[in-house]
Amino acid sequence: MSSNTQNPVLLIGGSGVVGSRAARTLRRLQPGLPITLGVRDVARAQTLARELGGAEAVRINLERRDLGLPETAAFSAVVVLLKDDTLNSMKYAQAKGLPYVSFSDFVFDIGPEVALHIQHPTRSPVLLLGHFLGGTVTLATLHFARAFRRVDAIEIGAVFDEEDMGGPAARGDTERVTKDLPSPLMLKDGRFAWARGEDVYRDFVGVDGAQWRGRAYPLLDVVSLATATEARTVRLDFAVREAASRPSGQGVSHEVIIEITGEREDGTTGRVRHELIDADVHSGLSARGVALAVERLLGLAGGPPVKPGLYHPEGLLDPTSVVERLKEFGTRIRP
Template structure:
């Protein structure tokens, strides 16, 4: 598949905090791919489109079934980097028979999309990418788990800088989370649990440099995905915040992820393996890269033929080894401790 032969990729929210990182990563990977950046403020999107080249801004009206786009609009994929409560964007992608990427769903959010996919299972590939950092952490975890014959526990801890906040859409989602469904999903003793007890919600973990952090579980799709793939009886993902004042001079608001795996090695012995991902960028950087890697794969620009209709999670479309190599090449420091 050649990027220059493809119809434009419609990136709704492409001018946002994550969106601009996603389209820049896509542009870096595929200079020929035409991108259409959708939003309400076309001037903002147009300025970014000029910067990117082979891109244009399109006004999106989520109140309309046709999204406010002309009847003859044609795209190769629809990527939606905001929470579309109406699912009009998904219906639009299904109507055109092109891949759809959903990026803003917590684990408790996906029911309506699953139901819509079930109604039209052969319409288009639908990818859930609400996973932590655009699926990159789930994929890295699965790559690291390959050395184990059987995985018993997956515990992921992440540390963010308190200044590393997203744009208004991301803040709206956080508000939805705190007001709506506050219980995070964990897997404990082989059972899925919407955790409410403080001892289930919180966990102390050791950061990349040995600092102890008090993390809180977070209801992202990663727990469901990692449990489904590995059948580990313990799976959780905890977030901690670092005060901006604790940054070293000249240091930006970077983030780190610690992935701890317990399981059985091929020789039958039990192992506890720890990997760290340290990134000096804001978290929207890796999240946007996750989007770019998913889009190029869905379109068949890497890793095989274009992905056919179906309901997918990142590991169903992306090769975990390829993703880890890409992240390293992009500058994330990944180490096995």
């Protein structure tokens, strides 16, 4: 274990819908790991810090290079659970040589972070984790893809409850992507394309047999899966369930359908379908993805502390182990 891990993990946005769940999951996985919640409203975050134990809340000012923190502040990692369009949190992590996790970038957003890493490639391990559900879907897909000798197509469909939109920061991001930048990236017949027209939509069948019309979404899963496999088609489509059409007695939940086409290890070709069902808001599974990544970056699970470099979740975490952990956390995976 690195001596660095004595210092707290700084969770910027750690009191939010995802952040509070990431903090609780991290506490459950690592009872002795100190946590600092970096926020604007310290009083609100202090309530959570007390519940967590071994935690404190500090005020963060993203406009400042020092984030408004005292010079003596020391952390083991910086995790940013909101869109930091100043890059100051990443500059802070690099200045101190700390692992950095960004969590709120769509596929068209990562240019500035990639450029900052290229400027200082040896300073910090930088994890780009804007992936769907904190990277858990890409990792589960790569686990299922292990049954194939050759993967031809990966099509992922997800159904969200209309009341499962996250907190104000998440709603701001959704508005940003739906209003300003409508073209989603997909890999189609071996070519990356910012889809338009009918290509944007895909019909898929939900876990209960319901028909959904999904809309492609520009998340990093497309590039991760396209580069981690030889697939010629990769896409990710979201549909929204109206609260009124929720089965009676069922609360907010979400489902993910992963379909892979290719040649199996036994030489037969075909399509498989797997389902992930989670009876929590989508932020819960996303937070588990963050917690598993932080544990790994610090060297508290799965290997030694991660060296400086630019990472996606599949470069850090073993897909099969993550699927096992998700089952332990209560996500249903079928078959």
